[in-house]
Amino acid sequence: MKPSYRLRWRFDFVNSPSKFGCWNGSSPHFSDSATSVKKEGLVRACIEGEHLQQYATKVLLEMPGHEYKTSQWIRRCNAAPVLSPKINGEIKLQSELMGLALISETHKYTVYVDGTGSVHELPIERRNIKLLEHTAGS
Amino acid sequence: MAVTLTVSKAGGRGTTIVADTLAGDDLGFDMGQVVNGSYVPNDGDQTNNAGFFPIYAYHNATKDPITEVGTYIDIYPGSYGGANIGGSSQDIADLIAMGDATPGLSANNGTGNERGFWIDHRGRSLVGLGLSRFDPAVAQVRVYGQDYGSGQVGVDLATAIPIHVDAMAYYNTGTMTDATTPVTGVIGKLNDTVHGDTAWMGCRFYLNTAALDGGIMQWAWVWAYSYTA
Numbered sequence: 001m002k003p004s005y006r007l008r009w010r011f012d013f014v015n016s017p018s019k020f021g022c023w024n025g026s027s028p029h030f031s032d033s034a035t036s037v038k039k040e041g042l043v044r045a046c047i048e049g050e051h052l053q054q055y056a057t058k059v060l061l062e063m064p065g066h067e068y069k070t071s072q073w074i075r076r077c078n079a080a081p082v083l084s085p086k087i088n089g090e091i092k093l094q095s096e097l098m099g100l101a102l103i104s105e106t107h108k109y110t111v112y113v114d115g116t117g118s119v120h121e122l123p124i125e126r127r128n129i130k131l132l133e134h135t136a137g138s
Numbered sequence: 139m140a141v142t143l144t145v146s147k148a149g150g151r152g153t154t155i156v157a158d159t160l161a162g163d164d165l166g167f168d169m170g171q172v173v174n175g176s177y178v179p180n181d182g183d184q185t186n187n188a189g190f191f192p193i194y195a196y197h198n199a200t201k202d203p204i205t206e207v208g209t210y211i212d213i214y215p216g217s218y219g220g221a222n223i224g225g226s227s228q229d230i231a232d233l234i235a236m237g238d239a240t241p242g243l244s245a246n247n248g249t250g251n252e253r254g255f256w257i258d259h260r261g262r263s264l265v266g267l268g269l270s271r272f273d274p275a276v277a278q279v280r281v282y283g284q285d286y287g288s289g290q291v292g293v294d295l296a297t298a299i300p301i302h303v304d305a306m307a308y309y310n311t312g313t314m315t316d317a318t319t320p321v322t323g324v325i326g327k328l329n330d331t332v333h334g335d336t337a338w339m340g341c342r343f344y345l346n347t348a349a350l351d352g353g354i355m356q357w358a359w360v361w362a363y364s365y366t367a
Contacts, residue, residue: 001295009367025367028139034367035201071367072205076295077143078166078215078358095142098295101364108206108364118296125321129333131202131366 003113005049005060007100009034009071012044023050024097025073034071035132042068047100047111060111067104070133074099074110103131141199141365143207147191161354162219175250175347187246187269190340192261195301195361196325202366203326203333208298211255211282214356221353230357234293237283240344242274250347255282255359259302261338262314272342278302298362301325306334314338325363 009021011034019037021027030036042065049060077095099112106127108120147167160166169191172178181189197204211233214226222228237254244252246269258264259278264271272279280299282292292299306320308331317326317334326333 021367025140030139030201033139072364073140073367074206074362074364075140075143076363077145077361078212095140097140098362100367123322126205126324129203129205129321129324131205 001098001112001114003052004115005051005111005113007060007097007111007113008048008050009100009102010046010048010059011037011039011042012046012065013041014043015041020048025100035134037134039065039068039134041065045071045102047102049111049115060115061102061109061117063102063104063109069103069105070131071103072101072108072131073097074101074112141197141204141363143195143197143204143361143363145361146194146196160216160219160356162217162356164216164219166216167359169343172343172345174345174349175247177247177252177256177342177344179342180246184246185248187271190258190264190271190342192264193257193339193341194261195337195339196335197327197363197365199327199365201327203324203330204363204365205324206300207323207325207337207361207363208300209257210292210294210298210360210362212294212358212360214358216356218356219354220356222351222355226356229355232351233355233357234283234290236346237281237292238285238290240274240281240284240346242281242284245269245272245274247344247346252344253346253349254284254344255357256280256342256344257282257299258340258342259305259337261305261340262307262316263304264340272340278304295360295362298360301337301339305337305339307338308335 006023008023012018045063045068046059047061050057099110101108101110110118179189213230218226240253241251258272300323303320306317307314319332326335
């Protein structure tokens with residue numbers, strides 16, 4: 001997957017300024033995570049992308065605030081197996097960001113760094129897993 | 139905060155990642171050598187279906203489990219050191235074709251027809267399964283590139299093979315124990331006894347008797363996962 005965009009979340013509120021995440025979730029601080037933003041008055045949750053060549057920022061996905069539950073980053077690690085006459089210890093992983101998803105009660109809407117997207121219906125057992133839904137906010 | 143997934147061939151939740159130096163001088167997972175009509179590793183006892191690479195996956199998220207954990211194969215991203223004149227793009231095409239063509243009838247490749255990259259998600263049970271280990275008829279075993287009725291699996295993100303619930307275990311007491319209520323593709327945070335904090339699987343590479351090409355083959359074994367933003 002060749003990156004065309006860097007991604008961030010944006011939350012728009014009825015009575016307060018919008019809040020933005022760091023590009024590609026690059027902050028190491030939990031206080032900069034989406035789940036640390038309170039959802040009171042949320043009217044819209046968005047995924048924004050900045051094009052890596054044209055530097056223009058645009059909304060790639062938006063969801064009404066009342067439908068939005070939480071958000072997730074999607075990453076991939078590469079274990080790169082090889083067949084050759086040697087066997088050793090453990091696996092070194094290269095990690096890269098693949099996308100950002102907005103989660104509703106029933107679906108996961110993902111935008112990938114190449115600008116494509118996907119929608120998946122969440123299985124019942126997956127819906128029952130309680131992820132942080134902006135309850136850790138300050 | 140980015141969440142890091144660790145995949146280890148060592149037991150439990152190790153702290154040190156040791157990388158194999160691969161042909162081409164990049165780092166990764168060296169599976170060793172396979173001979174025609176067998177699989178690797180077979181521990182010298184193919185007849186009794188012995189041997190597998192144990193694989194453990196866990197992460198450092200502290201607030202939530204990670205979800206939609208799945209694996210697939212992709213083109214080798216490093217400096218190619220393989221033997222295929224068509225390079226890494228031909229290796230991945232060959233590997234997918236092997237998975238597609240394997241009959242899926244013989245766990246120990248006794249027929250000599252099996253081929254490709256196989257995963258068995260019954261990690262904690264694998265040691266004692268004996269002849270049922272890597273039984274291709276069960277849902278916990280998948281071959282990358284095989285079509286199980288809805289198209290080939292494990293060949294890209296959209297077809298990633300979800301981590302089966304039977305792989306989920308936890309390590310609170312220093313001994314791997316089955317998760318109490320595991321969910322497909324979900325690995326809990328440290329000490330999560332409900333979902334488990336570690337996925338334990340096994341993998342093998344099979345080569346059919348009739349395969350002609352020798353030499354090193356390279357591909358990417360990709361682990362995709364989601365974590366709370």
